Amino acid sequence: MTSKPLDRRTLGRTLTQLTNASALELARRPLREAAACGARRIGITGAPGAGKSTLLGHLALARAARGRLGVLAVDPSSPKTGGAILGDRVRMDELAGAAELYIRSLGSRKTSDGLADNLPEMLDAMDDFGFAEVMLETVGVGQTDYAARVQVDTLVLVLLPESGDTVQAMKAGIMEMADIFVVNKADLPGARKMATDIQRIAAITRHAQGAWVPPVLLASASQPASIDALSQAIDRHQSWLAAGDLRQSLKDQRARYRLRRLLEIRAAEVVAEQDAAFFAAPLEQQFRRALELAGGTRACASP
Ligand SMILES: Nc1nc2c(ncn2[C@@H]2O[C@H](COP(=O)(O)OP(=O)(O)OP(=O)(O)O)[C@@H](O)[C@H]2O)c(=O)[nH]1
Ligand SMILES: [Mg+2]
Numbered sequence: 001m002t003s004k005p006l007d008r009r010t011l012g013r014t015l016t017q018l019t020n021a022s023a024l025e026l027a028r029r030p031l032r033e034a035a036a037c038g039a040r041r042i043g044i045t046g047a048p049g050a051g052k053s054t055l056l057g058h059l060a061l062a063r064a065a066r067g068r069l070g071v072l073a074v075d076p077s078s079p080k081t082g083g084a085i086l087g088d089r090v091r092m093d094e095l096a097g098a099a100e101l102y103i104r105s106l107g108s109r110k111t112s113d114g115l116a117d118n119l120p121e122m123l124d125a126m127d128d129f130g131f132a133e134v135m136l137e138t139v140g141v142g143q144t145d146y147a148a149r150v151q152v153d154t155l156v157l158v159l160l161p162e163s164g165d166t167v168q169a170m171k172a173g174i175m176e177m178a179d180i181f182v183v184n185k186a187d188l189p190g191a192r193k194m195a196t197d198i199q200r201i202a203a204i205t206r207h208a209q210g211a212w213v214p215p216v217l218l219a220s221a222s223q224p225a226s227i228d229a230l231s232q233a234i235d236r237h238q239s240w241l242a243a244g245d246l247r248q249s250l251k252d253q254r255a256r257y258r259l260r261r262l263l264e265i266r267a268a269e270v271v272a273e274q275d276a277a278f279f280a281a282p283l284e285q286q287f288r289r290a291l292e293l294a295g296g297t298r299a300c301a302s303p
Contacts, residue, residue: 006068011129014129015125022269026262027262029121038127039126039131039132039134040134041133041134041151042152042234043138044137044156045138045139046157046160047139052137053137055182055219056071058221059135060101062231063133067131067133068130068133069100069131069135070134070135071104072104073104073105073136074106074136075139106119123136123151151254153250154237155179156179156180156181157180158184159184160188179212179214180215180234180237181202181217182217183195184219185220186219195217210244215233217233267291270290270293274290
C-alpha cells in the first residue's frame, strides 16, 4: 500500500468530501476492524499558544524518515493554509523536502466536541492512503480533550510554565487522559518547578499494576535533544500499547464515539431542516418529532 507514491490530489479531495458529508453519508462508511493495520496516531493537545505547532513541526522533521507522515491540525477559529500551521520556528524548506509529508489544517465548525467536522472519518481515510503515522494538533479546551483522546493512540499534553495550566488540566481531568506531559518553552522561567509538580501529581493518580506511567518532559524548540526525547517517549508508549494489545480497546472506544457522534449530527441535521411551525410547538413535541425524523419514520400529522 505504501509503495505507491502519495496521491495528494485525491487525498485532498477525499478529505474535503468528508468535511462536507452528511451523517447519513458518513454512516455508510464501514467501521475499521483491524486497528493494528492503521497509522500510528499521535495527538498533541494544549492551551492556545502553548507551542504545539512548533513542537509538532520539529517532531515531524524528526520522524518523517520513518515513512509516510500526515499532520492534521484542528484550528478552532479559521482554517489557515498549508505550512503556516507548523509554527514559526520550523524551517519550512526542510519540511517541504520530506516527500512523504502531508499537512492539512481543518476548521472546527459545527461539532459540539470542538474537533473538526467528521475528523474520525478523515483519520480513517489517512489509513486508506497508507500513512505510517498521523499527528493531530488540537487546542485542548475541556471536551476537545476527551474527543481527541479517543481518536489517537498516544496523547501528548503540552503545558506552559507559570500559566496556571496545571490547575486547568487537573480541573478538566486531562491529567488522567494524557500519556505524555510536556512542559514546553523550557527556556522560560518556572519550567523545571512545574515539571516537578506535575510529576508529583501524576505519581499519585496512577496505581494499577503494569499501567503506563506518563513521563513528564521538558521541551523547547531551541533544544533539539528535548525533541528527540519526546519522540522516544512516543515510541515507548506505542510499544507499550502494542505489547498489551491495547490498540483494540482504543478501536472499540473509537467505534462507540463515532456512533454517538453520527447520531448527534443526524439529530442536528433534522432540527436544522425544520420550519418555524416546528419550533413554535411545545418542546416535548419538537423532541418527539425530531426523534421520529432522525429515525426515518413518518410521524402522525397531529400528536
Ligand atoms: N520561548 C519559547 N517560545 C516558543 C517555543 N516554542 C514556540 N514558541 C513561541 O510560542 C508562540 C506560539 O507557538 P505555536 O507553535 O504557534 O503555538 P500553538 O500551541 O500551536 O498555538 P495555537 O495553535 O494558536 O494554539 C510562537 O510565537 C512561538 O514562536 C519555545 O520552545 N520557547
Ligand atoms: Mg498551533
